[in-house]
Amino acid sequence: xxxVRLLWVAFLFYGVLSQASVSxxxxxxxxATSGVNQSTVGVELNFLVDRDLDGPGDTEGMHVLAKGQxxxxxxxxxxxxxxxxxxxxxxxxxxAGPAFGFGTKVTWAxxxxxxxxxxSVAQMLQVRADVDGGGRQAFKExxxxxxxxxxxASSGNRSILTSYAGxxxxxxxxxxxxxxxxxxxxVGLFAGLVMNMNQKTQVGLELRLADQTALSVFTSFAF
Numbered sequence: 001x002x003x004v005r006l007l008w009v010a011f012l013f014y015g016v017l018s019q020a021s022v023s024x025x026x027x028x029x030x031x032a033t034s035g036v037n038q039s040t041v042g043v044e045l046n047f048l049v050d051r052d053l054d055g056p057g058d059t060e061g062m063h064v065l066a067k068g069q070x071x072x073x074x075x076x077x078x079x080x081x082x083x084x085x086x087x088x089x090x091x092x093x094x095x096a097g098p099a100f101g102f103g104t105k106v107t108w109a110x111x112x113x114x115x116x117x118x119x120s121v122a123q124m125l126q127v128r129a130d131v132d133g134g135g136r137q138a139f140k141e142x143x144x145x146x147x148x149x150x151x152x153a154s155s156g157n158r159s160i161l162t163s164y165a166g167x168x169x170x171x172x173x174x175x176x177x178x179x180x181x182x183x184x185x186x187v188g189l190f191a192g193l194v195m196n197m198n199q200k201t202q203v204g205l206e207l208r209l210a211d212q213t214a215l216s217v218f219t220s221f222a223f
Contacts, residue, residue: 026044026206028164029162029192030145030166031107031118031120032073032105032107033069035074041067042066042067042221043064043218044066044067045063046215046216047214051183053181059174061085061086062085063084064085065081066081068080068081076107078102079104080101081099081101081102084097085098087127087129089139092132094127094130094131097127097128097130103121103124104123116150117148117150118148119149124140124142124143131176134176138174140173140175141171142171144169145190147164147190149162150162161196162194163193163194164192166191167189168208170212190209191207192206201220205217
């Protein structure tokens with residue numbers, strides 16, 4: 001059964017990396033955190049303040065997303081997103097449109113002496129919406145990130161605060177309208193904090209810089 005799950009996640013991982021059509025979402029903790037057969041659900045609010053595109057111009061946007069994360073194994077999580085988003089294309093704002101995405105998180109190594117874990121995230125998110133004067137367009141982004149996370153404080157056996165940071169490789173594409181707009185092979189940084197409010201509920205904050213300026217706030221509930 002575990003082998004079948006791993007094949008399933010590998011297929012999804014391949015799908016993430018092979019998609020040319022992918023909008024900005026937080027990276028989150030770079031590694032698996034759910035646990036086997038455990039899940040979390042939550043809400044994300046993402047603000048893409050600025051992102052340069054190849055050629056003249058840039059883009060910005062905002063997304064409100066429901067996010068789920070499922071533990072496939074101790075080292076692998078599957079994540080999915082559904083919600084609404086808007087973006088700017090060619091100086092024109094879009095209406096709010098449907099957004100969806102999926103991805104995987106993998107923990108590769110653990111440094112037991114300092115409770116440091118090293119992992120990766122591969123994910124995509126797409127928003128489709130009507131743009132003023134431009135018809136129906138799709139704002140798409142993919143991310144592949146490498147990073148580490150550390151339990152910075154604890155009370156007994158329960159972590160209170162988790163910090164994380166890393167580097168993200170990403171690209172964005174806006175399709176539809178009169179021409180496609182691209183940004184390929186961008187490299188950026190991300191960092192965040194996650195606080196456990198109790199044994200089930202978390203809240204967090206993440207900042208992305210360099211390739212884009214983006215801020216995200218999120219909460220999740222484990223079950």
